[in-house]
Structure formats: C-alpha cells, structure tokens
Amino acid sequence: MKSEREYIKSRNKPKITEIKNFGNISVYGIDAKADDVLAVLKSIHKKLLKNIEIVYYGNVGLEDGKTGLCSGEMLYLSDKYPEQLQKTILHELCHSLEKTLRSDIEDRDELKKEFLGKRRQLFTALYDAGYQNLRKEWFDTVSFDKTFDDLLFDNIGTEIVSQYTQKIFPTPYSCSSLNEYVACGFELYFSNGKTLLKSCPELLRYNQEIEKAKF
Numbered sequence: 202m203k204s205e206r207e208y209i210k211s212r213n214k215p216k217i218t219e220i221k222n223f224g225n226i227s228v229y230g231i232d233a234k235a236d237d238v239l240a241v242l243k244s245i246h247k248k249l250l251k252n253i254e255i256v257y258y259g260n261v262g263l264e265d266g267k268t269g270l271c272s273g274e275m276l277y278l279s280d281k282y283p284e285q286l287q288k289t290i291l292h293e294l295c296h297s298l299e300k301t302l303r304s305d306i307e308d309r310d311e312l313k314k315e316f317l318g319k320r321r322q323l324f325t326a327l328y329d330a331g332y333q334n335l336r337k338e339w340f341d342t343v344s345f346d347k348t349f350d351d352l353l354f355d356n357i358g359t360e361i362v363s364q365y366t367q368k369i370f371p372t373p374y375s376c377s378s379l380n381e382y383v384a385c386g387f388e389l390y391f392s393n394g395k396t397l398l399k400s401c402p403e404l405l406r407y408n409q410e411i412e413k414a415k416f
C-alpha cells in the first residue's frame with residue numbers, strides 16, 4: 202500500500218468542513234458528516250481505538266473501490282460506501298493495531314498454517330480452472346505483494362477470484378496476505394459476521410482472544 206500512502210502525502214491538504222471530537226480522536230468531515238463516523242466509533246470497544254488520533258471522512262482521495270486506509274495514527278475513510286462504513290472502520294482499526302499486535306500475529310504458527318493452507322487450496326482451484334501460468338510458490342508466502350495482488354484482482358479479476366475464494370476464505374480480499382486475512386476476520390468478527398469464520402478456527406480463536414485481551 203506504499204504507493205497509496207505516498208499519494209495521500211502528496212495531495213493538497215483536504216478541505217475540512219466539519220470537526221468533531223470523540224474522546225482523544227478528532228474526526229474531520231470533508232464534505233461529509235463527521236457524525237456518521239462518531240455513531241460507529243461509539244459502538245466500538247475503546248481499546249480497539251487506542252492507536253488512532255485522527256479520522257478523515259468524506260472526499261479523502263482514495264482510488265475508486267477503496268473504502269478506507271490506515272496510515273500511522275490516521276484513518277482515511279471514503280463516504281461513498283455508507284453501508285460498509287462500520288466494516289471499513291473495523292478493518293482499518295485492525296491495521297492500526299498491527300504495531301501493538303505484530304509479534305502476536307507473527308508468533309502464531311497455527312494461524313499462519315491455516316492461512317497458507319487456504320492459499321494452497323486457492324492455487325489448486327485456480328490452476329485446475331485453467332490458470333496454469335500461476336506458480337505455486339507465489340501462493341506460498343504470508344506477506345503482501347503488490348504484483349501478486351494485481352495479478353489476482355486486476356488480471357484474473359475480482360469476480361473470478363471471488364468465485365474461487367468463496368468456499369476457502371471468509372472474504373475475497375482476505376487471501377491477499379496474512380495481515381489482510383487477520384483484518385478481514387477482525388472486521389467480520391466485530392460486526393456480527395462470526396458465522397463466516399466457521400471454516401477459519403485459528404482466525405476465530407485469534408479474535409476471541411483480542412476481544413478478551415487487555416491492551
């Protein structure tokens with residue numbers, strides 16, 4: 202996501218039309234109602250908000266189809282997808298917690314194993330469906346890789362990938378990397394989508410522990 206972060210940095214300062222505070226968090230509306238964000242923040246456990254200081258909401262300059270972005274202590278949220286706002290906030294909050302939980306994710310061999318097992322299943326499903334230029338080793342890693350992500354979601358296409366991830370991953374984008382797997386699981390877990398984690402016992406366990414943990 203480096204290119205997007207650079208893009209955000211290079212943009213002109215957003216035109217803020219509204220400022221609201223929620224605890225220690227400043228919510229800036231950019232041609233959008235900050236109250237929409239406040240309503241969601243109120244429903245989220247405070248500990249999950251601990252690494253966030255500023256939220257920009259509205260016309261924040263994200264590329265089409267992208268609902269949010271976390272950069273340091275800031276969240277950028279588009280107002281183009283109001284029905285997804287709660288899930289987007291939860292997803293980006295999970296990224297904001299990565300620095301707090303990083304070693305916890307990295308030390309979880311069973312979670313990694315579960316993710317890699319699913320990536321291998323996806324490779325086999327796509328390969329058998331005729332995508333035989335794919336190489337197994339591209340699927341055999343937990344890190345995010347822009348080239349691999351573009352190959353899946355631009356070259357093969359979101360529709361096809363969604364079709365093949367459906368029975369394997371909780372959401373199509375959760376196949377992107379271990380961090381995205383965790384963020385997509387977190388988003389579902391804390392927004393009443395737990396049933397979608399039935400086939401991901403390690404991801405479910407991880408979120409149950411986050412829910413109980415003090416940090």
Ligand SMILES: [Zn+2]
Nearest residue numbers: 292296381384
């Ligand atoms: Zn993400």
